Amino acid sequence: MKLASLKQGRDGKLVVVSNDLAWYADASLIAPTLQAALDNWDAVESDLRNLHTDLEHEAIPMMRFHERQAASPLPRAYQWADGSAYVNHVALVRQARGAEMPETFWQDPLMYQGGSDGFLAPRDPIPLKDEAWGCDLEAEVVVVTGDVPLGASRDEALAAVRLVGLTNDVSLRNLIPGELAKGFGFFQSKPASSFSPVFVTPDSLGDWWRDGKLHRKLMVDLNGAPFGRAEAGEDMTFDFGTLIAHAAKTRPLGAGTIIGSGTVSNRDSDGGPGKPISEGGVGYSCLAEVRTVETIQRGKAETPFLKAGDTVRIWAEDDKHHAIFGVIEQTVTAG
Amino acid sequence: MKLASLKQGRDGKLVVVSNDLAWYADASLIAPTLQAALDNWDAVESDLRNLHTDLEHEAIPMMRFHERQAASPLPRAYQWADGSAYVNHVALVRQARGAEMPETFWQDPLMYQGGSDGFLAPRDPIPLKDEAWGCDLEAEVVVVTGDVPLGASRDEALAAVRLVGLTNDVSLRNLIPGELAKGFGFFQSKPASSFSPVFVTPDSLGDWWRDGKLHRKLMVDLNGAPFGRAEAGEDMTFDFGTLIAHAAKTRPLGAGTIIGSGTVSNRDSDGGPGKPISEGGVGYSCLAEVRTVETIQRGKAETPFLKAGDTVRIWAEDDKHHAIFGVIEQTVTAG
Numbered sequence: 001m002k003l004a005s006l007k008q009g010r011d012g013k014l015v016v017v018s019n020d021l022a023w024y025a026d027a028s029l030i031a032p033t034l035q036a037a038l039d040n041w042d043a044v045e046s047d048l049r050n051l052h053t054d055l056e057h058e059a060i061p062m063m064r065f066h067e068r069q070a071a072s073p074l075p076r077a078y079q080w081a082d083g084s085a086y087v088n089h090v091a092l093v094r095q096a097r098g099a100e101m102p103e104t105f106w107q108d109p110l111m112y113q114g115g116s117d118g119f120l121a122p123r124d125p126i127p128l129k130d131e132a133w134g135c136d137l138e139a140e141v142v143v144v145t146g147d148v149p150l151g152a153s154r155d156e157a158l159a160a161v162r163l164v165g166l167t168n169d170v171s172l173r174n175l176i177p178g179e180l181a182k183g184f185g186f187f188q189s190k191p192a193s194s195f196s197p198v199f200v201t202p203d204s205l206g207d208w209w210r211d212g213k214l215h216r217k218l219m220v221d222l223n224g225a226p227f228g229r230a231e232a233g234e235d236m237t238f239d240f241g242t243l244i245a246h247a248a249k250t251r252p253l254g255a256g257t258i259i260g261s262g263t264v265s266n267r268d269s270d271g272g273p274g275k276p277i278s279e280g281g282v283g284y285s286c287l288a289e290v291r292t293v294e295t296i297q298r299g300k301a302e303t304p305f306l307k308a309g310d311t312v313r314i315w316a317e318d319d320k321h322h323a324i325f326g327v328i329e330q331t332v333t334a335g
Numbered sequence: 336m337k338l339a340s341l342k343q344g345r346d347g348k349l350v351v352v353s354n355d356l357a358w359y360a361d362a363s364l365i366a367p368t369l370q371a372a373l374d375n376w377d378a379v380e381s382d383l384r385n386l387h388t389d390l391e392h393e394a395i396p397m398m399r400f401h402e403r404q405a406a407s408p409l410p411r412a413y414q415w416a417d418g419s420a421y422v423n424h425v426a427l428v429r430q431a432r433g434a435e436m437p438e439t440f441w442q443d444p445l446m447y448q449g450g451s452d453g454f455l456a457p458r459d460p461i462p463l464k465d466e467a468w469g470c471d472l473e474a475e476v477v478v479v480t481g482d483v484p485l486g487a488s489r490d491e492a493l494a495a496v497r498l499v500g501l502t503n504d505v506s507l508r509n510l511i512p513g514e515l516a517k518g519f520g521f522f523q524s525k526p527a528s529s530f531s532p533v534f535v536t537p538d539s540l541g542d543w544w545r546d547g548k549l550h551r552k553l554m555v556d557l558n559g560a561p562f563g564r565a566e567a568g569e570d571m572t573f574d575f576g577t578l579i580a581h582a583a584k585t586r587p588l589g590a591g592t593i594i595g596s597g598t599v600s601n602r603d604s605d606g607g608p609g610k611p612i613s614e615g616g617v618g619y620s621c622l623a624e625v626r627t628v629e630t631i632q633r634g635k636a637e638t639p640f641l642k643a644g645d646t647v648r649i650w651a652e653d654d655k656h657h658a659i660f661g662v663i664e665q666t667v668t669a670g
Contacts, residue, residue, distance in 0.1 A: 010589075079450060175585070184446060184520050185447055185519050
């Protein structure tokens with residue numbers, strides 16, 4: 001089943017979307033918003049699935065689905081917690097600045113509490129007041145959970161995954177060192193994220209969802225050119241079950257919690273840092289990583305951060321090259 | 336005007352509460368929940384105020400208000416961002432562990448993104464699975480904002496303050512050093528916070544709300560004995576306008592954002608660290624601070640962290656010793 005929220009009010013209007021993303025049916029009589037559906041999942045899931053089946057069979061009135069009319073599936077959420085599960089990425093960034101990475105980073109997930117009071121729609125511009133802030137994209141996989149009990153095991157956590165999607169976790173890189181030095185984590189350095197137009201249930205992914213990971217390439221284009229083609233199912237040190245259980249260690253998680261994978265990152269086939277696509281590699285899912293590789297290899301970063309007019313596309317494909325979750329497509333704008 | 340949420344579903348039922356906290360009137364026909372009221376404040380504020388006036392005049396059916404029936408005014412929120420505005424507190428904690436405090440801490444507010452997907456009700460127990468985690472209370476002042484535009488000035492930020500209340504920002508002190516060392520801020524070390532049963536509009540505080548600060552003593556009792564009587568209006572380096580503007584520097588804030596002051600802390604009248612109430616001081620608003628003072632003065636912390644059975648009370652009083660926001664009263668329970 002695929003779900004989306006059309007732009008309407010603060011929380012959007014819930015719709016079910018056909019598997020080919022061409023059509024939608026209004027689901028708001030079952031649950032007005034996606035958050036309402038997640039709050040009451042056991043009661044509404046079968047009705048939503050029946051509606052989706054009817055839509056696939058063209059047995060009900062259906063409307064054209066336009067991704068530009070979609071809000072973030074959760075236009076705002078009660079929780080957005082982002083892990084950093086591709087430890088390879090963390091190791092590289094540390095290597096570039098000459099900082100050792102503690103061995104525990106391979107056992108104990110990194111996770112930060114993100115702002116969730118308002119997300120950008122998947123085709124919204126990224127407003128950037130000051131290019132000196134060092135604006136970066138971060139392409140990631142996310143899951144949305146139901147209620148997760150305090151102290152949930154990895155298996156309990158995985159069973160609570162309701163939906164899977166993608167995010168562009170926008171970051172202001174040049175504000176990060178100062179904030180991390182203060183010790184309280186990210187705040188100003190993490191403006192609003194955007195999410196894929198469509199979130200899907202794990203069962204609809206078939207074999208692409210297994211071991212708590214999405215086994216598809218995460219496609220990233222920058223200004224129309226291929227930038228990242230990393231395999232999200234590889235080099236993910238902590239699967240989503242482990243990330244959710246980490247988040248639930250000292251408190252329960254409310255329905256509608258979004259958990260992020262952190263920037264997807266693959267080692268190169270020779271075991272070293274990833275190469276650009278133009279050099280036969282799988283590329284990158286954020287600018288910081290290519291800048292890091294440049295720093296390691298050539299002594300300084302050459303790829304600039306995002307500036308007004310730059311465009312970012314993030315998606316994942318089925319075997320026929322159709323977008324599974326729709327496409328995040330954003331242009332950076334000044335101010 | 337005073338507002339509360341009676342326990343009902345995930346988001347409570349909005350009620351207006353009489354100034355003496357003895358009575359309430361159902362406000363759910365105006366707005367079903369406090370979040371709904373904040374989402375639509377300009378449209379509903381006058382109706383809510385009229386209902387409150389009618390309640391004060393006993394002109395409408397009224398019911399007894401029992402604080403134990405109250406949920407957190409926002410049982411869950413889209414944003415909970417906690418500052419650390421009493422820099423005196425930060426300086427002390429740093430002094431105790433022999434760490435220098437950067438001079439910038441006096442100009443640039445500390446703030447962390449807190450979990451907001453589920454708060455404890457003001458009389459709910461504090462569940463503590465492991466006493467070794469070092470459970471602490473943190474008594475603070477909070478404000479709830481309307482929509483705050485990106486890049487808001489301090490004055491614009493202050494004008495967006497809709498409600499004022501108190502919090503017990505529960506912290507797991509022994510998990511903090513490990514989390515801060517990882518650089519991503521607090522996560523497991525900050526389980527669910529609780530809030531005062533009643534939030535009030537700034538105008539209802541009269542002269543007690545000025546310069547973006549609450550000018551009342553923050554009363555804290557621990558196991559029935561006075562523990563803290565710090566003046567919240569003193570030693571607050573960053574007022575709420577400055578804290579909100581800090582939060583809004585790189586992104587707008589959604590209506591219903593809760594901003595915390597951080598642990599309230601006063602210097603002693605001699606300029607040194609605060610003294611216990613039993614020694615004529617104003618005491619403390621968290622255990623970490625008294626433990627810090629003990630460490631500085633006697634070489635080691637003596638006051639233990641919270642354990643099962645310990646009770647915490649947090650409130651503020653009017654001139655007749657009536658609680659302004661009701662009373663947070665919680666007992667720590669195992670598991």
